[in-house]
Amino acid sequence: MQFSVDRSVLVEAISWSTRAVPQRPPVAILSGLHLQAANGVLTISAFDYETSVKVEVPASIDEPGDVLVSGRMLAEMVKALPNRPVEFTKVDEKSLSLVCGTANFNLATMPVGDYPTLPAFPELCGSVEASELSNAVKQVSIAASKDDTLPLLTGVMVEIDGDNITLLATDRYRLAQRDLKWKPADPSFSTKALVRAKILSDVANTITSAGDISLALSAGNGTGTNDIVGFTAGERSTTSNLMSGEYPPVRRLFPTETLTYAVIDRQGLIDATKRMKLVADRNTPVRLHFTEEGLTLNASNNEEAQGSDFLQVSLRGEEITTAFNPNYLLEGLQAINTPYVRISFTQPTKPAVLHGQEKIDGEVAEDFRYLLMPIRYGV
Amino acid sequence: MQFSVDRSVLVEAISWSTRAVPQRPPVAILSGLHLQAANGVLTISAFDYETSVKVEVPASIDEPGDVLVSGRMLAEMVKALPNRPVEFTKVDEKSLSLVCGTANFNLATMPVGDYPTLPAFPELCGSVEASELSNAVKQVSIAASKDDTLPLLTGVMVEIDGDNITLLATDRYRLAQRDLKWKPADPSFSTKALVRAKILSDVANTITSAGDISLALSAGNGTGTNDIVGFTAGERSTTSNLMSGEYPPVRRLFPTETLTYAVIDRQGLIDATKRMKLVADRNTPVRLHFTEEGLTLNASNNEEAQGSDFLQVSLRGEEITTAFNPNYLLEGLQAINTPYVRISFTQPTKPAVLHGQEKIDGEVAEDFRYLLMPIRYGV
CATH class of the missing domain: 3.10.150.10 (DNA Polymerase III, subunit A, domain 2)
Structure with missing residues (x-):
């Protein structure tokens, strides 16, 4: 087997493929990356019995063949090579040679026959x-x-x-x-x-x-x-x-009716929630109190620190007070990609639903919704 | 105590000072940062009985005073605040209030009297x-x-x-x-x-x-x-x-005489050494063989992988073969900031000395030298 490949193409293909090579393989052979050279194409593949990856790159092939080598070692080697064509040669049954400019590597090979066959790609x-x-x-x-x-x-x-x-x-x-x-x-x-x-x-x-x-x-x-x-x-x-x-x-968990909703500047709510998260203990929520005047957030870890913040909101319906895990609230807000967020409620103890909204008085974006369970907190 | 400070100035000063606050303080009070407001200046200081830091920033002071609070908590809070003036108020003996725009924090204070006095700044x-x-x-x-x-x-x-x-x-x-x-x-x-x-x-x-x-x-x-x-x-x-x-x-460890030296492109040698490091085991060296033709590097971790590389060098003196820990060689090469490096030898088993050099046939830069012990390797 002998072929050469452009080094930058190789780096990208091998970095991508080695994602599927387990960090601590249960058997040594699963640490391998399978290289197959034929018909002007180098096929790089890996399979850990659960996930398989395969990528093809153009190669100049002098002699077709295939070989199984350590994926992580090969990935590190090609990254460290200069930006020239890399020439691969199967030296013997146990060794693969890489030559690139003045740099040479020899890498032990593993028996290809022992490597699992990739599943057929579905329809x-x-x-x-x-x-x-x-x-x-x-x-x-x-x-x-x-x-x-x-x-x-x-x-x-x-x-x-x-x-x-x-x-x-x-x-x-x-x-x-x-x-x-x-x-x-x-x-x-x-x-x-x-x-x-x-x-x-x-x-x-x-x-x-x-x-x-x-x-x-x-x-x-x-x-x-x-x-x-x-x-x-x-x-x-x-x-x-x-x-x-x-x-x-x-x-069916998404509520069918909405009694109250508030529209809020999304980035402002993200920033305020991050502040509250600093003073919320691992198990204490951030409390949200929605009124006609606006939204008051607060959180505390008892003796050591307390925080509060205030945001303008557009509220429709009754005033409401609820509490969320700040991390889950943040992840929902960050998943939305519009300037405003609408939070819809039925009751304080029932889940709330987050939607994105382009304008403060516009319609919700229907393609994404995020349901969030409230946390009960002390009287 | 009451004062206000520009938030970006505060972030920088507090981030810098908290470096001296121990991560796991032996006593709780050493987790503190001491804030003193007087004469238009906020002084932020910390001391862990070994290292002290002190920084002064301009402040608008309504009421002078001082307070001791958790350094890491304060650092996180000011980073999370919006870019407005931050107003600090000592609420009572146990609590400090921060107000910044709509955001409020309350932070527990520690007894200032228990905090160690910073050493007098020397002459x-x-x-x-x-x-x-x-x-x-x-x-x-x-x-x-x-x-x-x-x-x-x-x-x-x-x-x-x-x-x-x-x-x-x-x-x-x-x-x-x-x-x-x-x-x-x-x-x-x-x-x-x-x-x-x-x-x-x-x-x-x-x-x-x-x-x-x-x-x-x-x-x-x-x-x-x-x-x-x-x-x-x-x-x-x-x-x-x-x-x-x-x-x-x-x-006195620096040798007084030099029998052989080689001048090498520094970046080329760094790149080649990084490649050899990939295949050198934790305890195996990178071997360097200097001849009139150039420098051959090689390394191996026995069965699994071997590497070699070749660089042009300008050699004066006898051919020499030696071996170094690749990490120590790399750190020395990276500490030098000239295009070329001169490696001087007496004998293969004696320390080598690295110097920077602006030109391949120029003089060495005398201000920095790096002595490197060779590693003995098998016959």
């Missing part, structure tokens, strides 16, 4: 604008659970119905929902898939190409669920096993 | 250009020991002789020496002071004012050493207890 079922998907995933994935006590809640529920995709995530304290349009291959296509939030975020965060990202789902085992999801954008593709299990019927 | 003995001192400290402090097994070696030896200051530091594996000119108050002044490298680096890294920094030393207890060092630049001053003990006579 494409449509495409969505990459930046649109990326934004939607960022908005929703914050609400997914970070701990594994309820594994299902570490996923993002992807519901597809015709040309509409809905993303949903919750950790029981808040619930985020984002709707977006896409281009399904079959206009009557409808399905549900529970994708690990981490995988979805990884895909969203590493989209570099403008244009579309294609979504693929493999047919499931007759249970109505699909067992593998695939994403492909440009020369990069990712697959991941879907999570299985009954995702809770969370959509 | 100024001269001044040096701040950026010059900052560069010199950065060059030398890398060679000071990071661990406390030999506490003396965590210091930087400051030797003053007339208008010359020499800084020396070693961790037994390398030794850095930097000479610089200064303006002594007394041209015949001569002394030695062992200053903690951490303190010296802190002072050097936080110099923001152009112009001069003044150095102060208190007279010692008759042992010929001084017991306190002070630095003052603009409105900021720092003191620190000097370290006591007999610093080893390290200057």
Whole structure:
């Protein structure tokens, strides 16, 4: 095997692929990155039995072949090389040579035969604008659970119905929902898939190409669920096993009526909440008191420090006092990308709903909503 | 006590002062920052019995007074405030109020009487250009020991002789020496002071004012050493207890003769050494083989990976092969600020000396030298 590749192209492709190489692999072979050179293309791939990644880059190939080497070591090596073509040569069964300018590296290889075969890429079922998907995933994935006590809640529920995709995530304290349009291959296509939030975020965060990202789902085992999801954008593709299990019927948590709502300058509320967070203990909330005059925020960690702030708001309905976890409130506010936020209430002890709003007296943006559970605090 | 201060001035002053507030104070009161308002000036100070800091900022004072509050909490609060004047009011014996725009904070105070008195600032003995001192400290402090097994070696030896200051530091594996000119108050002044490298680096890294920094030393207890060092630049001053003990006579380690030297492109050698470092195990060196043709570097961690590189050099004297710890070599190369580096040798098993050089065939820069112990490696 012998080929050469442009170094900057290689750095980008290998950095991207090594995301799927486990930091502490259960077996040594999973620390590998598989390089295959054939037909003018170098294919770089990795698979840890759950997630697979594959990227293709143009290569000048003298002798086709393939090799398995340590992903992290290779990534560090190519980053440290000068900006010249990198020539790869399989020296023997145990060694790969890299030559770049005056620099030489020799790297031990692992037996390719022992490496797991990547799953077949599932059937494409449509495409969505990459930046649109990326934004939607960022908005929703914050609400997914970070701990594994309820594994299902570490996923993002992807519901597809015709040309509409809905993303949903919750950790029981808040619930985020984002709707977006896409281009399904079959206009009557409808399905549900529970994708690990981490995988979805990884895909969203590493989209570099403008244009579309294609979504693929493999047919499931007759249970109505699909067992593998695939994403492909440009020369990069990712697959991941879907999570299985009954995702809770969370959509019904959104209240159907609104008795009170307030429209607030979003950045002002973010800044004030950050201040209150400084003096809120880990388990004390930030209290919000909405009146005709405005919104008073306050928080304290008893003896040591107290804080308060005041913001102008446009209030419709009764005065209301409630309390939230400041981190969950902040993450919701930061997921909204309009100048104003509308917070809608039924009762102080019931969940509130956040929506973005372009103008103080305008309509809410319907594509994103963030439900937030209040915290009860002392009398 | 009541006064107001510009918020951006306050942020900078408090961030700087809280460096001297211990992260995990042995007694709670040392977590404090002392605020004193009098005569149009707010003085912010902290002292942990070893290092003291003091900074003065202009304030509009309605009622003079002083107060002791948590340094870290205050630092976070002022950073989170909007950019308006911040009004401080001592509410009662236990509470300080901050008001800034619509934002309010209340912060518990600690008893000022229990806080240690800052040491008297020692007598100024001269001044040096701040950026010059900052560069010199950065060059030398890398060679000071990071661990406390030999506490003396965590210091930087400051030797003053007339208008010359020499800084020396070693961790037994390398030794850095930097000479610089200064303006002594007394041209015949001569002394030695062992200053903690951490303190010296802190002072050097936080110099923001152009112009001069003044150095102060208190007279010692008759042992010929001084017991306190002070630095003052603009409105900021720092003191620190000097370290006591007999610093080893390290200057004599620099070889008096040079049998061989090589002049090398500094950035090229840095890049090549970084590459070799990737494949060098924690305890394996990078080997350097100098010949008329050039410098060959190589390193390996046995089975897994090997690397080599080649650089043009200008060699005077015999061919030589030696080996260094790649980190220590890199730190020395990075401390030099000229395009070329000269490495001088007597024998492969004896220390080498690095000097900066502006031109490949020019003279060495005499103000900085870095001695590096070779590592013996297998036959």
